[in-house]
Amino acid sequence: MARVPRNFRLLEELEKGEKGIGDGSCSYGLEDGDDIMMSHWNGTIIGPGHTVHENRIYSLKIVCGELYPDAPPLVQFISRVNLPFVNQTEGTVDPAKLPVLAHWTRNSSIETILVEIRREMGSFNNRKLPQPPEGTVF
Template identity: 85%
Template sequence: MAKIPRNFRLLEELEKGEKGIGDGSCSYGLEDGDDMLMSNWNGTIIGPGHTVHENRIYSLKIHCGEEYPERPPTIQFISRVNLPFVSQTDGKVEASKLPVLAHWNRNNSIETVLVEIRKEMASFNNRKLPQPPEGSTF
């Protein structure tokens, strides 16, 4: 089966991101509409209900390198969050600690990553973790 070129793949993701994902709890789009390489993206996750994240909006930066989708994007939280896979120094998601990034395959997408991060927020181990004050950033 032929592999879809990087830019076609990212165009598909952009179109999907602009339409909104599922229930609207995650969204993403290009940081700069003139970015011809479609490398830098912004993402948003609305914290899952019945957790310490409820009613919080988390902003993230997403970078799709030249080898995307063969290699996972890099993800960095702008909003401060306390999760075991997020560096408390700079907000970078440590790929080796987040299964969707650690076991990446080219069928995954920016959407997959955001949805999985949100699921992790709602997981038993993370749903009650103390969080930094709302609105604080890295």
């Protein structure tokens, strides 16, 4: 089977991101529409209901390097959040602590990451973690 080149894959993701993901609880798009390498992305996650994250909007930066989709992108929260896989100094997501990044496959995507982070926010261990004041950033 032929391997889809990086830019074709990112074009597919951009088109899907512009249409919105599922129920609208996660979204993503290019940081700059003129980024011809499609490296720098913004992501948004609306916190899951019945958790400390409910009604909060979290912003993230995602950088797809030259090896994407063979290698996972770098993911960093802009909005402050207290989760076990997020560095509390700079907001970076530790790939070793988030399963979707630790077990990255070529079939994974930006959407997969955002949906998985949101799912982790609602997990039993994370749903009641004390959070920084809403609106604070890294």
